[in-house]
Amino acid sequence: MTTLFSRRFSATRRRLLGGVAAATLLSTTCGAVSTLAAMPADASTIRAVMHSGLRVLDPITTTAHITRDHGYMIWDTLLGMDDQFQPQPQMADWSVSDDGMVYTFTLREGLEWHDGGQVTAADAVASFRRWADRDGGGQMLLDHVDSVEATDERTMTLTLSSPFAYVLELMAKPSSVPLFVMPERIASKSPDETLTVEDQIGSGPFTFVADEYDPGNRVVYEKFADYVPREEPASWTAGGKVVDVDRVEWINMSDAQTALNALNSGEIDFLESPSVDLLPVLQANPDLTVEKINELGSQTIGRFNFLYPPFDDPEIRRAALTAMNQTDVLASLIGNPEFYTTCDSMYGCQTPLATEAGAPETLATGGGTEAASEMLEAAGYDGTPVVMMQPTDAPTVSPQPVIAAQLLRQAGFQVDLQPMDWQTLVTRRASQQPPGEGGWNMFFTNWYIPEVWNPLVSPMLNGRGADGGWFGWPDDAELESMREAFAKAESDEDRKAIAERIQAHAFEQVTYIPLGEYSIPAAWNNDLSGILHSPVPVFWNITKAE
């Protein structure tokens, strides 16, 4: 009996002790876990979720915006551009000869590379060459350059072969592709050969932490202690790049809801591009600031293929333009009118060159369907289907073709809407084959306003045809001649007048269709202050509360 009792007691005790142990372990684990979960992020680290993951590390080879943003972290630029679209000194000050043919750039003192050593004019020259070889604006500038050379350790001299008034604006352009200055040994690489992890050496305000780089997932930057910022206040990419945090981490989150949850719970500090649908949730959180930092926003556009019917005929292109309706496109793309606006200017509506010249009255709000039908009939449209590419995996370019196809159909066009992924579209739009053999007739994309704000930087306002033009390849000598005149114009008034003529001509030829502007706010934790309003997201000037 005693033995039986002992066994039972023993078993009961074992279960009891086991239960107590398990409960203790569970409560300890839960306690520790909840403590860890509630642990605030390091006050000297900014954790940011950008619009995509960083995969390509060469801001000259690619025009991807995430790579450009990466470029601004670790490389500095020769010149900056302020919020009045004016070039300003950044790494270098400049002077121009009286005849406007010689530009002398003098590097400021105290510029050092992350791996040691002074930045020299030879570095700037090599960087200029690599940039000009790749960038459309740089190529145009190069056509007017006689020589660019380092005349001493800190002086780069650029001599023009023919007058060109837009030198500084092109060298200061803030978006793809900015003129980042790299060490000569790195900048000497061909722009067709992308830079590697080992090449991520700059003189910018942050250093690249190679050991923690996980492509497409996470990239880490640390404050460059030897960086000497300019004394002027920061404005866009100009002025002092004062870094007040030790570390910036970019974490890629492919799921919009996950990014929102992470910001709401304080696991990240900054969300560059929240989903429009989820903005009300962020706006309802008093601990967060939801605000536009890129106030200029983006322009969404439609582009024709000029090489093949039906859009090789300007009359038919004009019919298509008349059928378009920006409001319908933007409502479908963005939804909330707070974040979009119709705009008749090809240069953006908040830029110095903004103009309505040549824009049809129906473009902003529609109403041109009947007129478009009549124009189409008068043009002798034979029913050739419009092969329209529709990317289904990119929310910012997916709705436009659906709306445009319907508007064109209502006007009498036959439209073959072809769904595909964005990368297939990117490949296919480079094809100059007929639409039935792997080519296309129309596609849509978006541009940051600083990428279209004048006729020299806008890729669409290029009339160099199938050999040198942008996808769609209009061969338009008159357009090219006006761009040349724009590049040589010496006064702002002359530039404005020529820009108006260019836009009127582009609408008349329907070089492309601007379909309005939108700007999505960013969201950040209220612990952050000093976030700069700029067309590119930058991480200097930001302070994080303890």
Add this chain to the structure above:
Amino acid sequence: MFSYCLRRCLAAVPVMIVVALFVFLLLRLSPGDPAAIIAGDMATPAQLERIRASLGLDQPLYLQFFQWTGALLRGDFGTSLMSNLPVTQLMAQRLEPTISLALFSIVLSVVIAVPMGVVAAWKHGSLIDKAVMSLSVLGFSVPVFVIGYLLIKLFAIDLGWLPVQGFSRLSESGFLPFLQHAILPATMLSTIYIALIARMTRASMLDVLGEDFIRTAHAKGASEKRVLFKHALRNAGVPILEVIGTGFALMITGVVVTESVFNIPGLGRLTVDAILSRDYPVIQGLILVTSGVYVLINLAIDLSYALLDPRIRYQ
């Protein structure tokens, strides 16, 4: 046993060759151009051609294939077209989150599902059995991302016990931070496998519980627990093990949704990113490794049969 393993491994070689050829051709013949993706929006046709040449994509297909397979034989999986990093390094970076999450999830699934299935079979037709089967149907039917978001809402947002996203490496941060980050994704990932394994266990156990040797065990006075777990479960183990093994392989190679919802930098997300950016060497490397994992896991499953059933011999 050794010669059997050797034969199975050698038999995998032609499978891998076919996979390599198939993947290579499939990628090259499908639309998409890495050069266009790298170059971006403003590239001219001439620039695209130059970038293609620098990537070696302008060479004839057969030459590209032989160069790739030649490098493979030297253990070189190539270099990512996008990041310029070795494919092996990219895969190594992502391997630990995937493997540790898969192991954790499969352990969780087995620990929960096998007893559930055994009890359901033991109490066949009872309320417990019906409850287990209903839960299984629910586990199959509810999409995993819905379960994931519900778990996040409850445990991360409302209760604040766990982080909403991210991953903490076991090798770097230790067990507690790993557990903190892995418990929700593992639960989400386990749901469907708990349902699957519980159903399989129940069905298999029901078959075995009707056998004569079970009646004999009862007649000998063996306890119910002993009969269920020692006699019945062991004999019912072969199909259960097969489901567990296949589930584990699927977890390693196909957890993209879980990795996206919880922002885990695993192989699934690497695969999707590589496909979207047409990063040929990375896709090829990942598919080859995936195929290898399947071959090895299937071999491990086959070998484990002998441990469960001594009648099974390998020759």
